[in-house]
Amino acid sequence: MPSSATNSSANGFTELGVPSKLVDALAAQSITSPTPIQAATLPDSLAGRDVLGRGRTGSGKSIAFMLPTTARLNNGRTATSRHPRSLVLAPTRELALQLAETFEPLGAATGLKSATVFGGVGQNPQVRALRRGVDVLVACPGRLLDLIGQGHADLSEIEVLVIDEADHMADMGFLPLVRRILDQVPATAQKMLFSATLDAAVNGLVKRYLKNPVVHEADSAASPVAKMDHHVITVDSDDRLRTLANLCAAEGRTIVFTRTKHGAKRTAKQLRQRGVSALELHGNLSQNARTRNLQAFHEGTAGTLVATDIAARGIHVDDVSLVVHADPPAEHKAYLHRSGRTARAGQAGTVITLSLPDLTGEVRKLMRAAKISPTLHEDGATRELLDELVPGPRQFLDAVDLERQLDLVTPAPQPQRNQRPRRTADREDHGRGGAGQRSRNRRGRSHGDQKPSGQRASSGRRGGNRRRSTDGPTSR
Incomplete structure (x- = not known):
């Protein structure tokens, strides 16, 4: 095995003046360039x-x-x-x-x-x-x-x-x-x-x-990644879920973006009902549930993560081969940051936007603002097209196998003593912070980063953790 000094001298970080101790710590993670x-x-x-x-x-x-x-x-x-x-x-x-x-x-x-x-x-x-x-x-x-x-x-x-x-x-x-x-x-x-x-x-x-x-x-965010392929598929509402399930059942990690928290929860559930190992990530989940679901996605236990824009810029997961905009975002910066979940660390990636027929004009305007020239597929999502865009076998699990696989991710919550339910407004609080809410802070809530939604949280399956989330952006 080469010595530490040898490793450091052959490492691109050494030439930049990084101390050898830190160079070696990066090299142990195969980070050398x-x-x-x-x-x-x-x-x-x-x-x-x-x-x-x-x-x-x-x-x-x-x-x-x-x-x-x-x-x-x-x-x-x-x-x-x-x-x-x-x-x-x-x-x-x-x-x-x-x-x-x-x-x-x-x-x-x-x-x-x-x-x-x-x-x-x-x-x-x-x-x-x-x-x-x-x-x-x-x-x-x-x-x-x-x-x-x-x-x-x-x-x-x-x-x-x-x-x-x-x-x-x-x-x-x-x-x-x-x-x-x-x-x-x-x-x-x-x-x-x-x-x-x-x-x-x-x-x-x-x-x-x-x-x-x-x-x-x-790598300015105002321009798309060179190794990223962009496609827009026009689908009607009845064919949207079938198309989404086909894409998510392919090999590799997929992130699906929706506009709302309810949409993320519903879409993840619908994908699981079709045999796709999908979990959700949005502002209504408790911190424990969000951490578990993201870790499961990291480890590959769940191949699909259905997320609101909370994940567009705050989640760093390498080896995401496919990003699907199940709901096109409202503005072009969100599109670019969502799409940036793939084609990371020099790898190639594919971005697919599912557009309902009445959203065609809106999506075209979005792409122009983002300076993207996508490949348009206006004749619908045929099986041949989906196999071409996302090649490889599809895996659909039966209900028992899917339950067993995801049950390891989202265990039933343990009862908590002396916990009172709280009702709060579903909005962000950007303007306040500091010590003015000490009594609330002692109960584990921070008011400066996000107020929790009044809806109960779910960890992505029946019987999930129902604690509320209070940090990060409130997704619509």
Whole structure:
């Protein structure tokens, strides 16, 4: 086996100035060649410069900022109680969890400690982690402000600040919360902001808080991925489900997007009734159910994930070969970010939009705005066409096998003591955060990232977990 030094010298990250300890941690994951956004930003970020990185979702932004953050903090200092040394802000809990997962091997190599903070779960474990001392804190804005207001977190010793998916923060109305947080971060802290697009709101954030930032752009989100094939199939309402089931039964991972939470739940159920191993992901699910369903999709237990736009930018899953827009999105940025779930890490991918006849004009306008020239199939979804677009055998499980397979993913919930049902409005609350709702926070709810829906949550099968979700964007 080659030595660590040999591995490092042959690694593209070494040439960018990444410390050998971190190079080896990446190599253990078979990550040896920097992506364009990593190659562009790392020399400046490792040098301590403020950085504005623009790149599409899936371009490798998380490693681009986790590496310099880890390198800077690996200086022998120790985190003190309630005072994290670095802060990574994320718009959704799913993205926060995946960023924490990205940091894990780097933390293991350096001995740095991390914690993740978001709503939808009880805050006590988060409070205990902060009390022990945290080097890297990954957080959603609302819950973080709650903990700051209660005295559990103090940002006065932050050395590195990262804002990921800044444009998504703006779309969700989180920038007022983000500004409140940044006002508490020392002006001397290194700041890195990563975004797929740079609109006026994000640009205002850059001008106010970043000092002479170096701007790098790679794989702009305004243009489609070169290795992505786009198709639009015109289907009538009676043929839509048959077409969708045929596509999802093919080999490989498939993400299906719907416009509403109810649509995601209904579509996942209909696919399972047709023998497709499909699970749902939307804002009405409890955090435990969302985590289980996403993990099942990662591991291949469920080959299809039916999601609202909550997954368009907050979920990073490699090896997704097919994205299906069961409901075309309302605007072109959502189309591009949804479609960006496939063709990741240099791999090819296919995107199929199912269009009802009366939506033809709307879909064409959407494609023009996205600068996409899809292949149009206006004669319907024949079996020959579907086999051509998504080749390979189809697998439809019988009810018993499907129940057994997904039962391992979504076990029946355990009864919880002293839990009272709560009724809330089905809307987002972008404007409030901090300590003003302490009594609610003690019951595990964060009001700054999302208010839960009044509908009961389901984990994707009969008898699923019914706790509500309180973080991340509210899907319509």
